[in-house]
Amino acid sequence: xxxxxxxxxxxxxxxxxxxxxxxxxxxxxxxxxxxxxxxxxxxxxxxxxxxxxxxxxxxxxxxxxxxxxxxxxxxxxxxxxxxxxxxxxxxxxxxxxxxxxxxxxxxxxxxxxxxxxxxxxxxxxxxxxxxxxxxxxxxxxxxxxxxxxxxxxxxxxxxxxxxxxxxxxxxxxxxxxxxxxxxxxxxxxxxxxxxxxxxxxxxxxxxxxxxxxxxxxxxxxxxxxxxxxxxxxxxxxxxxxxxxxxxxxxxxxxxxxxxxxxxxxxxxxxxxxxxxxxxxxxxxxxxxxxxxxxxxxxxxxxxxxxxxxxxxxxxxxxxxxxxxxxxxxxxxxxxxxxxxxxxxxxxxxxxxxxxxxxxxxxxxxxxxxxxxxxxxxxxxxxxxxxxxxxxxxxxxxxxxxxxxxxxxxxxxxxxxxxxxxxxxxxxxxxxxxxx
Amino acid sequence: xxxxxxxxxxxxxxxxxxxxxxxxxxxxxxxxxxxxxxxxxxxxxxxxxxxxxxxxxxxxxxxxxxxxxxxxxxxxxxxxxxxxxxxxxxxxxxxxxxxxxxxxxxxxxxxxxxxxxxxxxxxxxxxxxxxxxxxxxxxxxxxxxxxxxxxxxxxxxxxxxxxxxxxxxxxxxxxxxxxxxxxxxxxxxxxxxxxxxxxxxxxxxxxxxxxxxxxxxxxxxxxxxxxxxxxxxxxxxxxxxxxxxxxxxxxxxxxxxxxxxxxxxxxxxxxxxxxxxxxxxxxxxxxxxxxxxxxxxxxxxxxxxxxxxxxxxxxxxxxxxxxxxxxxxxxxxxxx
Numbered sequence: 001x002x003x004x005x006x007x008x009x010x011x012x013x014x015x016x017x018x019x020x021x022x023x024x025x026x027x028x029x030x031x032x033x034x035x036x037x038x039x040x041x042x043x044x045x046x047x048x049x050x051x052x053x054x055x056x057x058x059x060x061x062x063x064x065x066x067x068x069x070x071x072x073x074x075x076x077x078x079x080x081x082x083x084x085x086x087x088x089x090x091x092x093x094x095x096x097x098x099x100x101x102x103x104x105x106x107x108x109x110x111x112x113x114x115x116x117x118x119x120x121x122x123x124x125x126x127x128x129x130x131x132x133x134x135x136x137x138x139x140x141x142x143x144x145x146x147x148x149x150x151x152x153x154x155x156x157x158x159x160x161x162x163x164x165x166x167x168x169x170x171x172x173x174x175x176x177x178x179x180x181x182x183x184x185x186x187x188x189x190x191x192x193x194x195x196x197x198x199x200x201x202x203x204x205x206x207x208x209x210x211x212x213x214x215x216x217x218x219x220x221x222x223x224x225x226x227x228x229x230x231x232x233x234x235x236x237x238x239x240x241x242x243x244x245x246x247x248x249x250x251x252x253x254x255x256x257x258x259x260x261x262x263x264x265x266x267x268x269x270x271x272x273x274x275x276x277x278x279x280x281x282x283x284x285x286x287x288x289x290x291x292x293x294x295x296x297x298x299x300x301x302x303x304x305x306x307x308x309x310x311x312x313x314x315x316x317x318x319x320x321x322x323x324x325x326x327x328x329x330x331x332x333x334x335x336x337x338x339x340x341x342x343x344x345x346x347x348x349x350x351x352x353x354x355x356x357x358x359x360x361x362x363x364x365x366x367x368x369x370x371x372x373x374x375x376x377x378x379x380x381x382x383x384x385x386x387x388x389x390x391x392x393x394x395x396x397x398x399x400x401x402x403x404x405x406x407x408x409x410x411x412x413x414x415x416x417x418x419x420x421x422x423x424x425x426x427x428x429x430x431x432x433x434x435x
Numbered sequence: 436x437x438x439x440x441x442x443x444x445x446x447x448x449x450x451x452x453x454x455x456x457x458x459x460x461x462x463x464x465x466x467x468x469x470x471x472x473x474x475x476x477x478x479x480x481x482x483x484x485x486x487x488x489x490x491x492x493x494x495x496x497x498x499x500x501x502x503x504x505x506x507x508x509x510x511x512x513x514x515x516x517x518x519x520x521x522x523x524x525x526x527x528x529x530x531x532x533x534x535x536x537x538x539x540x541x542x543x544x545x546x547x548x549x550x551x552x553x554x555x556x557x558x559x560x561x562x563x564x565x566x567x568x569x570x571x572x573x574x575x576x577x578x579x580x581x582x583x584x585x586x587x588x589x590x591x592x593x594x595x596x597x598x599x600x601x602x603x604x605x606x607x608x609x610x611x612x613x614x615x616x617x618x619x620x621x622x623x624x625x626x627x628x629x630x631x632x633x634x635x636x637x638x639x640x641x642x643x644x645x646x647x648x649x650x651x652x653x654x655x656x657x658x659x660x661x662x663x664x665x666x667x668x669x670x671x672x673x674x675x676x677x678x679x680x681x682x683x684x685x686x687x688x689x690x691x692x693x694x695x696x697x698x699x700x701x702x703x704x705x706x707x708x709x710x711x712x713x714x715x716x717x718x719x720x721x722x723x724x725x726x727x728x729x730x731x732x733x734x735x736x737x738x739x740x741x742x743x744x745x746x747x748x749x750x751x752x753x754x755x756x757x758x759x760x761x762x763x764x765x766x767x768x769x770x771x
């Protein structure tokens with residue numbers, strides 16, 4: 001079978017060998033957690049707890065104030081000791097609830113409902129919404145919104161994104177190895193909510209074991225296919241994944257729903273499964289702590305609100321002096337300014353790079369028009385023109401070169417021989433002009 | 436437990452946090468390396484004078500670049516290899532026995548006027564080495580058309596001069612050219628090996644092709660420009676190249692002689708001065724091939740590669756405008 005893919009893309013060293021064989025372990029419970037009340041794209045939440053209040057694991061601590069929003073729950077049982085500010089991985093400071101863990105792990109309500117597939121689509125969707133689930137691949141868009149396409153956009157395909165194309169990260173891979181059935185049940189719930197008959201699980205072909213496990217898990221389910229995808233970054237970008245799995249192209253500036261597709265991440269599928277079956281809110285997730293600068297790379301099951309430095313300690317600490325700590329993957333993740341950053345629902349990994357893995361670019365050169373960025377761009381853009389126009393302040397001209405179709409995957413910047421910060425130029429132009 | 440503290444100085448930059456090993460300097464030095472076989476063959480056939488001229492061309496190009504950047508207090512970027520490559524290409528495009536001031540003047544025009552005054556690396560409109568050579572050809576028409584007879588005897592200073600294969604072809608026709616080389620097979624063989632008069636770097640087709648294969652293999656150039664350049668030139672040479680009747684020309688002689696191969700693989704493919712998008716490159720290459728043959732067959736010069744590429748350089752911005760990439764998800768609007 002020939003491998004499915006898209007045009008463009010790059011082949012960075014995947015570095016997944018560091019953590020790919022580390023089975024998911026539980027973190028040792030944190031003494032306290034710092035839970036930001038804004039962890040998603042969309043409307044902010046309103047606090048529903050006060051300092052001194054006792055909370056149980058899974059209790060709502062901030063509730064949404066709009067449709068495009070998601071509630072936030074406590075990830076421990078204990079006492080609210082402070083309402084303060086905490087930085088998100090992006091560096092932005094937001095309100096956060098600090099809860100002291102009483103180590104009793106007492107849940108609010110968890111009820112096993114093995115017959116969850118008998119629930120109506122709306123009941124299932126309500127459970128997803130109440131569980132505060134957001135896209136766990138990094139973008140953190142509220143999942144119930146994605147599962148509520150407007151009537152004029154009929155959906156006929158649901159895709160689970162098992163590409164995990166960012167180098168280093170192995171969280172989704174471990175979930176596919178260890179919990180394939182849960183992923184499939186999550187996908188079935190998604191399909192029921194959307195009323196679609198076709199489901200796909202797309203996996204990059206450098207994870208043959210995951211492909212095999214998932215294929216075993218879908219045996220006897222005719223509506224779902226596992227597709228092996230070519231290993232290429234950014235294979236896991238929604239538009240590229242849709243192109244590879246069902247050969248449909250999302251129109252420029254459009255959404256997957258425009259071509260009848262909804263994409264969900266592996267972790268999100270499991271969160272959905274746990275929400276519809278047990279009523280479990282999204283309070284923990286798998287985080288890959290890895291990189292050449294970490295003593296013992298691990299895939300850890302981590303409570304939302306755990307501070308990054310604690311995770312690093314539990315992985316044996318730094319190996320040598322860390323040069324850069326990234327939240328997320330090295331292609332689209334954020335470099336942390338401090339290790340006091342809490343894990344959020346969208347934190348897929350913590351990658352620690354030592355000095356020798358970091359490329360210092362003090363001076364970038366002029367564009368020599370070599371065309372490598374054109375070949376690399378999965379969106380078929382001409383990134384060098386965007387960077388030149390933006391560098392000279394011609395933001396309107398950059399728009400004529402489809403500035404706003406760039407989703408900042410970083411492929412152009414990865415290949416640029418002049419080490420030009422093309423993505424940064426694109427962001428600059430985007431911020432100084434209107435679509 | 437205090438081992439991991441956030442007091443460490445962390446590097447914070449924007450994504451992506453990893454980058455490929457490829458650098459502009461590595462590209463420039465690789466292209467220079469790819470020219471090594473052609474350079475060695477040129478020196479082998481034309482002797483120490485050729486070597487000195489190539490060396491002078493390189494050294495003066497690098498020195499002019501350095502002086503210019505120093506004088507204008509710009510960052511010194513001679514290590515990126517681009518001035519070296521320009522000097523090397525200029526040297527390879529010179530007749531072997533020009534006086535030593537010729538490569539120095541050429542390098543000045545190439546590096547200072549054609550490249551730096553237009554904004555430096557990445558901003559020049561024309562291929563610097565070719566403008567350098569064009570300037571020399573127009574200013575010193577006599578010196579620039581004295582062609583030393585090739586010899587494999589290395590220490591032979593009192594050079595005999597002769598006509599280039601293209602010169603013979605233009606003035607006396609294909610039959611005379613074959614006669615000079617004995618027979619057709621020998622003609623082709625000598626063109627391939629390099630035993631013929633011409634510019635230093637264009638003698639040996641095999642040496643050029645070895646370098647070109649290296650560039651193609653490493654992905655430093657793509658096939659688009661060379662194939663459309665050589666393809667269109669071969670087609671025109673075959674159709675219109677014969678004396679009298681159509682379809683009697685000899686495309687092989689045209690492809691192997693003069694600066695055709697050097698131009699198609701090493702000059703027309705210059706990133707800065709050729710179109711960026713592959714479809715545009717096909718048009719650019721075809722334009723180069725057509726203009727080359729127009730000049731060779733109908734023009735005043737026996738050779739047209741240099742002017743063809745320079746003329747097409749003018750069209751690069753226009754071609755870039757007309758041939759853009761197809762944006763993902765974009766559908767062609769069908770006009771009714």
